[in-house]
Structures are given as structure tokens and as C-alpha cells.
Amino acid sequence: MKTVLISGGGIAGPAVAFWLRRFGFAPTVVEIAPGPRPGGQTVDLRGVSRVVAERMGLMPAVAERQLHERGLAYVKADGRQAAAMPAELLDGAGPVAEIEILRGDLAGILVDATHEVEYLYGDSVTALTQDPKGVDVTFASGTRRRFDLVIGADGVHSRVRRLAFGPEEQFVRHLGGYTSYFTIEAPEDLKHWMKIHTAPGGRWVGLRPDHDPRYAKALLSFRSPVLSYDRRDVEAQKRLVRSRFEGLGWHTAHILDGLDAADDFYFDTISRVEVPEWSRGRVALVGDAGYCGSPMAGHGTALSLVGAYVLAGELAAAEGDHVRAFPAYQARMRAYVEQRMELPPGGVKMAMPMSRFGIAYRDLMLRVMTSRLLAGVLAKSAVAKLDAIDLPDYSVERADPLRVAAEEAE
Numbered sequence: 001m002k003t004v005l006i007s008g009g010g011i012a013g014p015a016v017a018f019w020l021r022r023f024g025f026a027p028t029v030v031e032i033a034p035g036p037r038p039g040g041q042t043v044d045l046r047g048v049s050r051v052v053a054e055r056m057g058l059m060p061a062v063a064e065r066q067l068h069e070r071g072l073a074y075v076k077a078d079g080r081q082a083a084a085m086p087a088e089l090l091d092g093a094g095p096v097a098e099i100e101i102l103r104g105d106l107a108g109i110l111v112d113a114t115h116e117v118e119y120l121y122g123d124s125v126t127a128l129t130q131d132p133k134g135v136d137v138t139f140a141s142g143t144r145r146r147f148d149l150v151i152g153a154d155g156v157h158s159r160v161r162r163l164a165f166g167p168e169e170q171f172v173r174h175l176g177g178y179t180s181y182f183t184i185e186a187p188e189d190l191k192h193w194m195k196i197h198t199a200p201g202g203r204w205v206g207l208r209p210d211h212d213p214r215y216a217k218a219l220l221s222f223r224s225p226v227l228s229y230d231r232r233d234v235e236a237q238k239r240l241v242r243s244r245f246e247g248l249g250w251h252t253a254h255i256l257d258g259l260d261a262a263d264d265f266y267f268d269t270i271s272r273v274e275v276p277e278w279s280r281g282r283v284a285l286v287g288d289a290g291y292c293g294s295p296m297a298g299h300g301t302a303l304s305l306v307g308a309y310v311l312a313g314e315l316a317a318a319e320g321d322h323v324r325a326f327p328a329y330q331a332r333m334r335a336y337v338e339q340r341m342e343l344p345p346g347g348v349k350m351a352m353p354m355s356r357f358g359i360a361y362r363d364l365m366l367r368v369m370t371s372r373l374l375a376g377v378l379a380k381s382a383v384a385k386l387d388a389i390d391l392p393d394y395s396v397e398r399a400d401p402l403r404v405a406a407e408e409a410e
Contacts, residue, residue: 001024001025001026002025002026002148002149002320003025003026003027003028003146003147003148003149004020004025004026004027004028004147004148004149004150004151005027005028005030005125005135005137005145005147005149005150005151006020006027006028006029006030006150006151006153007029007030007124007125007150007151007152007153007154007158007159007160008029008030008031008152008153008154008155008158008287008289009029009030009031009033009036009037009107009111009119009121010037010103010107010153010155010287010304011043011103011106011107011110011287011300011301011304011305012153012286012287012288012289012304012305012307012308013029013031013151013153013154013287014029014107014110014111014113014114014117015052015056015110015304015305015308015309016151016153016286016307016308016311016312017029017114017117018056018110018113018114018117018308018312019056019308019309019311019312019313019316020312020315021114021116021117022312022395023312023313023315023316023394024316025312025315025316025320027117027118028117028118028119028120028147029114029117029118029119029120030119030120030123030124030125030139031119031120031121031122031123032122032123032124032140032154033121033122034121034122035121036104036107036108036111037104037107037264038104038108038264041102041103041181041208041217041219042067042069042100042101042102042103042194042208042217043100043101043102043103043106043300043301044099044100044101044301044302045062045099045101045301045302045305046099046302047302047386047387048302048306048336048387048389048391049301049302049305049306050099051391052305052306052308052309052391053305055309055393056113057113058109058110058113061109061112061113062099062101062106062109065101065102065105065106065109065211066099066100066101067100067101067102067209067210067211068100068192069087069100069192069193069194069208069209070086070087070191070192070193071084071085071086071087071193071194072084072085072193072194072195072196073085073193073194073195073196074195074196074197074198074362074363074366075195075196075197075250076197076249076250077197077199077248077249077250078249078250079188079250082363083362083363083364083366083367083370084193084370085366085370086370102210102211102217103301104264106301120139122141123139123140123141123143124139124140124159125137125138125139125140125150125159125160125163126138126139126140126159127163128150128160128163128164128283130164130281130282130283134146134147134148134282135147135148135149135150135282135283137150148282148320149282149283149284149315149322150164150282150283150284151283151284151285151286151311152164152283152284152285152286152289152290153285153286153287153289153304153308154289155287155288155289156172156268156269156271156273156288156289156292157172157231158285158288158289160283160285160289161275161285161289161290164280164281164283165275165280165283165285171273171274171275172271172272172273173271173272173273173274174225174226174269174270174271175269175270175271175272175294175343175347175348176223176224176225176270176348176349177202177221177222177223177224177269177270177348177352178221178222178224178227178267178268178269178270179204179219179220179221179267179268179270179295180219180220180221180237180241180265180266180267180268181217181218181219181220181265181266182217182218182258182259182262182264182265182266183210183215183216183217183218183258183262183264184215184216184218184254184255184257184258184259184262185214185215185216185254185258186207186210186213186214186215186216187207187216187251187254187255188251189213190207190208190209190213190216192209193209194206194207194208194209195207196219197248197249197250197251197252198352198353198359198362199248199249199252199359200353200354200355200356200359201222201223201354202222202223202224202348202352202353202354203220203221203222203223203244203245203248203352204219204220204221204222204351204352205218205219205220205245205248205250205251205252205255206218206219206220206221207219207251207255218255218258218259218262220241220244220245220255221270221352222244222245222352223348223352223354224244226269227240231268234265234267237265237267238259238260238265238267240267241259241267242256242259270294270295270348271292271294272292272293272294272341273288273289273290273291273292274291274341275289275290275291277330278290278291278326278329278330279322279326279327279329279330282322284311284322284326284329286304286307286308286311287300287303287304287307287308288300288303288304290307291303291307291333291337291341292341293340293341293342293343294343299340299341302340303336303337303340303341306333306336306389306391307329307333307337309391309394310329310332310333310389310391311325311329312394313392313394314326314328314329314332314394315329316394317394332389332390332392333389335388335389336387336388336389338388339387339388346362350362
């Protein structure tokens, strides 16, 4: 039975562990956090990512934790609506999908579904040494172990990618902004709407519904060239965010009041990850570690779930031969990744205009596009972009992989 170390316990890591175990491998997940990470922004399941979740048997659990968002609304400093995009406008193909769930809730569901997998919390990979028969791994704890394969599922700032592929600067491109999110007490009844106030200077102040209407997920994003800060110093990051948003209207003061007490604060660059080849020898990348269009593209969860399924499936189809499986994984995923890494029209500049004129122009364009005259055309255009991937049923191709693995073990 081949052993596989997976670095990263977010979405991609537990997902690939799920499929590897089902296909007869022995996965181990290492996660630098002390346990599963709660909170996070809302993510969606649509298209082939929903198919993968269905094949995993996750949909009943997802349904229990699903959020029901009515759409996205842009609001002015006084709270009046400037433009809106209801969820049903694009038949679920817009920024708000039919199935929305908090990232932390989905990660928890995946961890529960992999309860028989070995998890190493509070640890991380510090060194990798490959040879023709395996990979020697050194952990921050001082432990050393040997695995047949290693998979980096550890996000934009992947340690596995840095160790096996090269410096982060080779693969991560800053798109001109930063984003943070955290939980606060809701300053108003959002009535199941995601609301965003855009202020001059390229600043977003957003709120998304939580399960409990007493709370909301705050989103603070701003345009900026690359900043120098310590990713381990959360308090310094909070001060940086506060300095960018003090004095703005709408609910900004209330959101900043809740910033210091937030225990699920997240802050990071808005970046794009492009790695030409997703494998080096016995090491492969999946999800944000290998391909990420940034939060602006909005398909990170889908790419993680689908990538995990295809990577594990190709390893199973190749009977563990990574020399065949890793290129097959990339060949099958390539078109879908390129499709889902595309940024919305105008990218960061359109989403977060610098001037009042730019904000008014964006809102006007949105009102025009969502008008009765154009909404139907826009919906047909969005729905017509089917997922650019042929999703095999690897369990059918391999008959019963658990039975095969049991017979091989005997």
C-alpha cells in the first residue's frame, strides 16, 4: 500500500486524502494549525465541483450547513443600494451560487469524512529529499519519516512548492491588492444578502450572512502594491487593515470595532499562482499551491475539490505509478484550470475603483447588465460556459478499488 504525505488541512488536502484512501492508498495529512480552522468566507459548490461532492457523499452534510444568500448588492456610504445582482439572475452562474457554505464548515465536513486518515496537527514540512524509491521528509517537530509520494495542498504560500519547485517569487504574482475577513456582530439584518460598500482609494467594505443572524462575515479589501509585513504577526496585520479603513462610511466603524476581538482574522495578498508543471519527481501540487486565480476569480474551492479527485483518480488508474499519473492529472485538468482562473472583466481595477467616478461607472454598468433588456442575454452567456473538463468515474474504471487494494494486500 503506497504511503502519501499531504501538506495542508484546508479543502484540497482532506479532499485528496479522502479519495486516496478510498482508492487503496495510505494518506497522512500534516497541517501547521493546531486543529481544523473554523470561520472563513463563503464558498460555493457548482458544476463539476458539486458532482465531486456528490460522489463523496457530502451533500447531506452540506445541506445542513448551507447558507441561503439572495445575491450581491453594492451600497452607498449611507446604506442606500447602488446596484444589485440577485442569485437567480444568472441561473446560479453569478457571484452567488445556489449552494453556498462557509469555508470552515466545508473543511470540517471533509475532516469528518476522513476520520480514519492520520492527521498531524501543529506541524509542518521543513525538508524534502527524493530518491528513486521515495521521499524522506523532515518535520518542524524534528520527526523524520519516509513516504512514497508527497502532495502539496498548502495554499498560495505553499512550503512544499518552495522546497521542491523553487522560491515563491517564481510562481506567485501580486494582482495589486490585499483582502481580510473575520466574524463580527451583525450591524444590521442583511436579509440574506451579501453587501459591499466601495470607497475611493480602491477599498471594499463587505458583509456576508452567517448561520446566526446575530453575526456576519466582514470583508475588508484594498488596492495596494506589495507590502512588507510579517505573516505570523496577526496584531500587526490588524493594525495595517485598520489604518486603511478608518473614517469610511456605512458600517465601517462597527466592523473595525469588532476587528481586535476577532479570533478568525485572515489577511493575505490578492495573488495569482501559476506553476507550469504541477509535479517534480514524486512531489505534486493540488489546489491553490499549484493553480490559483486569486479570490477575484472565485473558483478556488472548485479547483481544489476537482483537482483532488482527478489527482487521486489518476494515481489509482495508474496503480500508483506517479510517472504516468502526474502528467495525466495535469493534462486532464489544464483546460478547466485555465478557464476557472480567469478574472472578471476589469479585474481588481473594475472591482475596486480608485475614484468616485470609477465607482459610479461600475455601478451604472452593473445596473445596465442586470436590466430586463440584458439580463437574459447575460444569463445565457454565463450558463453557456460549461466546465471545461471531462470528469471520469474512476471507481467504475477500476471496478471496486477497495476490493482491488484488499486483494493486493493479501
